[in-house]
Amino acid sequence: xxxxxxxxxxxxxxxxxxxxxxxxxxxxxxxxxxxxxxxxxxxxxxxxxxxxxxxxxxxxxxxx
Amino acid sequence: xxxxxxxxxxxxxxxxxxxxxxxxxxxxxxxxxxxxxxxxxxxxxxxxxxxxxxxxxxxxxxxxxxxxxxxxxxxxxxxxxxxxxxxxxxxxxxxxxxxxxxxxxxxxxxxxxxxxxxxxxxxxxxxxxxxxxxxxxxxxxxxxxxxxxxxxxxxxxxxxxxxxxxxxxxxxxxxxxxxxxxxxxxxxxxxxxxxxxxxxxxxxxxxxxxxxxxxxxxxxxxxxxxxxxxxxxxxxxxxxxxxxxxxxxxxxxxxxxxxxxxxxxxxxxxxxxxxxxxxxxxxxxxxxxxxxxxxxxxxxxxxxxxxxxxxxxxxxxxxxxxxxxxxxxxxxxxxxxxxxxxxxxxxxxxxxxxxxxxxxxxxxxxxxxxxxxxxxxxxxxxxxxxxxxxxxxxxxxxxxxxxxxxxxxxxxxxxxxxxxxxxxxxxxxxxxxxxxxxxxxxxxxxxxxxxxxxxxxxxxxxxxxxxxxxxxxxxxxxxxxxxxxxxxxxxxxxxxxxxxxxxxxxxxxxxxxxxxxxxxxxxxxxxxxxxxxxxxxxxxxxxxxxxxxxxxxxxxxxxxxxxxxxxxxxxxxxxxxxxxxxxxxxxxxxxxxxxxxxxxxxxxxxxxxxxxxxxxxxxxxxxxxxxxxxxxxxxxxxxxxxxxxxxxxxxxxxxxxxxxxxxxxxxxxxxxxxxxxxxxxxxxxxxxxxxxxxxxxxxxxxxxxxxxxxxxxxxxxxxxxxxxxxxxxxxxxxxxxxxxxx
Numbered sequence: 001x002x003x004x005x006x007x008x009x010x011x012x013x014x015x016x017x018x019x020x021x022x023x024x025x026x027x028x029x030x031x032x033x034x035x036x037x038x039x040x041x042x043x044x045x046x047x048x049x050x051x052x053x054x055x056x057x058x059x060x061x062x063x064x
Numbered sequence: 065x066x067x068x069x070x071x072x073x074x075x076x077x078x079x080x081x082x083x084x085x086x087x088x089x090x091x092x093x094x095x096x097x098x099x100x101x102x103x104x105x106x107x108x109x110x111x112x113x114x115x116x117x118x119x120x121x122x123x124x125x126x127x128x129x130x131x132x133x134x135x136x137x138x139x140x141x142x143x144x145x146x147x148x149x150x151x152x153x154x155x156x157x158x159x160x161x162x163x164x165x166x167x168x169x170x171x172x173x174x175x176x177x178x179x180x181x182x183x184x185x186x187x188x189x190x191x192x193x194x195x196x197x198x199x200x201x202x203x204x205x206x207x208x209x210x211x212x213x214x215x216x217x218x219x220x221x222x223x224x225x226x227x228x229x230x231x232x233x234x235x236x237x238x239x240x241x242x243x244x245x246x247x248x249x250x251x252x253x254x255x256x257x258x259x260x261x262x263x264x265x266x267x268x269x270x271x272x273x274x275x276x277x278x279x280x281x282x283x284x285x286x287x288x289x290x291x292x293x294x295x296x297x298x299x300x301x302x303x304x305x306x307x308x309x310x311x312x313x314x315x316x317x318x319x320x321x322x323x324x325x326x327x328x329x330x331x332x333x334x335x336x337x338x339x340x341x342x343x344x345x346x347x348x349x350x351x352x353x354x355x356x357x358x359x360x361x362x363x364x365x366x367x368x369x370x371x372x373x374x375x376x377x378x379x380x381x382x383x384x385x386x387x388x389x390x391x392x393x394x395x396x397x398x399x400x401x402x403x404x405x406x407x408x409x410x411x412x413x414x415x416x417x418x419x420x421x422x423x424x425x426x427x428x429x430x431x432x433x434x435x436x437x438x439x440x441x442x443x444x445x446x447x448x449x450x451x452x453x454x455x456x457x458x459x460x461x462x463x464x465x466x467x468x469x470x471x472x473x474x475x476x477x478x479x480x481x482x483x484x485x486x487x488x489x490x491x492x493x494x495x496x497x498x499x500x501x502x503x504x505x506x507x508x509x510x511x512x513x514x515x516x517x518x519x520x521x522x523x524x525x526x527x528x529x530x531x532x533x534x535x536x537x538x539x540x541x542x543x544x545x546x547x548x549x550x551x552x553x554x555x556x557x558x559x560x561x562x563x564x565x566x567x568x569x570x571x572x573x574x575x576x577x578x579x580x581x582x583x584x585x586x587x588x589x590x591x592x593x594x595x596x597x598x599x600x601x602x603x604x605x606x607x608x609x610x611x612x613x614x615x616x617x618x619x620x621x622x623x624x625x626x627x628x629x630x631x632x633x634x635x636x637x638x639x640x641x642x643x644x645x646x647x648x649x650x651x652x653x654x655x656x657x658x659x660x661x662x663x664x665x666x667x668x669x670x671x672x673x674x675x676x677x678x679x680x681x682x683x684x685x686x687x688x689x690x691x692x693x694x695x696x697x698x699x700x701x702x703x704x705x706x707x708x709x710x711x712x713x714x715x716x717x718x719x720x721x722x723x724x725x726x727x728x729x730x731x732x733x734x735x736x737x738x739x740x741x742x743x744x745x746x747x748x749x750x751x752x753x754x755x756x757x758x759x760x761x762x763x764x765x766x767x768x769x770x771x772x773x774x775x776x777x778x779x780x781x782x783x784x785x786x787x788x789x790x791x792x793x794x795x796x797x798x799x800x801x802x803x804x805x806x
Contacts, residue, residue: 050800
């Protein structure tokens, strides 16, 4: 497992932490823990996550 | 529009083969042959045995009416079915009949006559464990078979088929009065000219007589030898119906077929003869069985890109789609068909090849609209294309009368993709038109096809109304079109607007510069939307030959034209499907293609196929190779086109508002963005948003910023570095469909 990427929210000057993040797609709602700014809540989603799990979930919901 | 559920009910998918309809036994020959093709002789024999009752007798006596109707009869020789039947018997692991472990039944049936029809009836009933007694006036069984076959053949087969069955045989006993018999049912099969006991035969139902519980058939009823067996086998079923429910009405009729001959794709091959002069070897039988075309109506499934890819026929499609679009099932539990509803290229080929004119594409379009109305079609499948359409009509759009004209007799409508492919196509064409018709206006926009394909009814109606209004403002001119898809849309939704093709005018006015392709051979690739434009297809061929090309026709051209994969804009909904189609289309022939749809041209060229747009040839524009354009380049080309036409034809400078930032994007990232349908302009928008709002993340290890923004429904991510003087180095860009609830 690679070391989590260190990211700093420019607005709040704070390092991101894993926090609950809500998603919706095609009428379905769900959540997962993702790096977010503890101050303003700005979220980070890596391309790896987009190409992997997120893409799978999108496909499943489109065909569900 | 040729679609209705009643019409789908007439689909010929399940029609029997000609041979089965000709076969007295209605043998499912496609099934029998299919088993032989796989070398499964035993199971093929079982199929044959079940259908005929006495396979040894039938394979010896059958006059093969299948031969006369076999489409292969003029293509190397009708399939030698009798020889295959004999091979199935010869190579079966065991020719024993099945032994059924069924409890004995109390019902007693008398069969009068031990000819082949009576024995067939007795065999079926005995195998179902009824108590069967066969009365025969002579001393022997077999009836008229003695006149037709050596007795060892039929007696051996009869003995074999009755191997595990019990029945009583009473010979030398002529029944003269049915009242003397105390049985639950009687089958009268006394043969040609035999005693009929005063019964009326065929009384209201097959094998029924005027007397309840008494059935008759075989040669007595005028049947030939084969039909006599068929009567016996099926009379047994009628008798069983009588015994079970007391009804003389049993539905039976020989199989017929509505299969049209024209749907059969004949592949000539030479008849295989048994090398030993009598029975095929296994290999010979497999070889002969493989000559069989297994005739069926599968024209739509064979030709339609969607039906062949998803392996579905209209009936199955309508069932699955109906379940998918019916509101009661729209709880997400049964959206079986969502993806392939979005995968229809709307090329019209399924209807074109259907002998019943079933327009499955129209049904899919209607269903697409329904899902869209109900908000159940994933927006992601078409949003990119709908935004691109809006761009074509908005920022890149233009509707102008020529300088000095207050109205126009002609209007050039090049469509949204021609200028996207290369502005030169449009500029040179418009320049040519103006030299012949000075009052030709120009309309840069979109015909609305993307909204149509997306099932977006309101959006589509808006586009159509907009074009109509622009056309009225420009003086109700004749529309000169370059794109067959635009023509298709105009004819369908703007029938008031008279339409001509640019290419006809080019042909008429000889409006091209000298270009000689003498000695070159090419194939004209007709775009699918030219299917019902034979004059256009002919014009293109004249233009191509006029330029010096020798033409080598493609198998699928003219009314059989196939979609290049652009139709329906299916590449996002189903990328592998679109790729599969492209590979098939460019594989038709090795010759370079000449087409007259810029989408066909660019898609094929991008896949490595040398493809010219006819305007490449006439105006000397492109070289038939991939122009390497990304989705962003195609939008930039449209802006460039607008700028250039304003300058050249209206002497205006277009000062478009542009961002003070400029993205610098490495080549490999540009290609990645293109493949993912991500516009650089959207990513620039995200960067500007991040910079304006400060909502961005800093990665100290990479010294880069990352941020995101939702545009439309899609969320776009950028990773970038600021390089000074407004330059933004784009490190990465990607997008997802899930919405982040922030």
